[in-house]
Amino acid sequence: MRKNLSLENDYKKLDECELFLLDMDGTLYLGDNVFEGAVDFIHTLEKHNKKYIYLTNNSSRSGNDYIKRLKGFGFPCERENIYTSGMATAEYLRRNCSDRYIYVVGTKPFYDEIVAAGLKAFNAAIYDSEEFDSIRVSLDEKENIPVVCVGFDTELVYRDLDLAVHFLRKDADFIAANPDWVCPMPKGEVLPDCGSICALLTASSGKEPVYIGKPNRNMVDIISKMTGVENEHICCVGDRLYTDIAVAQNAGAVSVCVLTGEADEEMISKMETKPGYTLDDIWELACIIDGSF
Ligand SMILES: [Mg+2]
Structure with a gap:
């Protein structure tokens, strides 16, 4: 584990998460380029009976637009798996x-x-x-x-x-x-x-x-009510500190920052409250959930 870039010293809090709120751009893919292991990460969640919702701040598109896009990339995605700031x-x-x-x-x-x-x-x-x-x-x-x-x-x-x-x-x-x-x-x-x-x-x-969107805790609170999963058992995963990580911190949820998008180690080292976990990429998270890391 990277020293000083994560709040937590072990993966206990991650193991206890029942629902993962996933940022998309910079986390699962960049533009049209899907990250290696990103689709398998979703299968890993399914294998371990973890729920997941793709979460986006983009309010210009409909849920159906995202379902089409994600399915086109090979990600499993039904209506209940998508939530937009709209x-x-x-x-x-x-x-x-x-x-x-x-x-x-x-x-x-x-x-x-x-x-x-x-x-x-x-x-x-x-x-x-x-x-x-x-x-x-x-x-x-x-x-x-x-x-x-x-x-x-x-x-x-x-x-x-x-x-x-x-x-x-x-x-x-x-x-x-x-x-x-x-x-x-x-x-x-x-x-x-x-x-x-x-x-x-x-x-x-x-x-x-x-x-209303990230980093306002409204997004997490509404999803918690919808799914019946308490905020402390929700994990927000993303690449942007002031939206993806901040929304988790504001809502009392667990956070994972991946280094495949906007945030880098230098930006995180300057943060007062670090992300719960800082990982190289989404595949590293899959390995942790699968117990093979
Ligand atoms: Mg992003």
């Missing part, structure tokens, strides 16, 4: 704002997720249509101001922002799916992500969002 945001709104109108800035899959949760959602296109005329007036009244809900919107147009600022300046609640500034792309490129869109809205309105 799903968590819809669940959060359902629990806390079910009687409110929700103004959505996000992709169609993100919007559909919120509608599927039974919420009264609308977006700029609907707001600007004639059939919405009667509601428009009442939404501007103080008691009816909608909740502004923002995701990683790769279909964003100026009108979406304009209307969000309009409501936020009337003191609307501000909920956002994920705090990531950028979404990494192949060849070192990035896309402006949900955190950057929210930064623009904050600059224009003075309102700060509440983020």
Whole structure:
């Protein structure tokens, strides 16, 4: 074991974990390149009766998009194995704002997720249509101001922002799916992500969002309720310290940092609270769970 890069000295806490929440990019694959042993890692979990959920902060795509992508890579994946920050945001709104109108800035899959949760959602296109005329007036009244809900919107147009600022300046609640500034792309490129869109809205309105995705412990708490597994028996595995590892630490779950993505040994050595375990890659975790390490 690496000295000083892990909080734990043995694998007891890992052995006791019943559910693994798995980051994908940088943990199981990078872009379209699946890491060696990553698919076998999932089979190892299944062999030892451990549950697993692929967890993503990406709120631009639907659960079905991820099922298709993971299956294409050879990973076992059914509907119950995938959870996105979009799903968590819809669940959060359902629990806390079910009687409110929700103004959505996000992709169609993100919007559909919120509608599927039974919420009264609308977006700029609907707001600007004639059939919405009667509601428009009442939404501007103080008691009816909608909740502004923002995701990683790769279909964003100026009108979406304009209307969000309009409501936020009337003191609307501000909920956002994920705090990531950028979404990494192949060849070192990035896309402006949900955190950057929210930064623009904050600059224009003075309102700060509440983020639902990692590192907010909401994601783990909701999954714990869904699966019946206590947080202390949940293990979050990922390559990003301020999302994957931080969400585990915030939720009282076990954490494993793999060195195949963003985090390196130097970054971890500077952390005040280190990850529960720091491993070379996902295959090393498979060997530990299998007892062959
Ligand atoms: Mg990652």
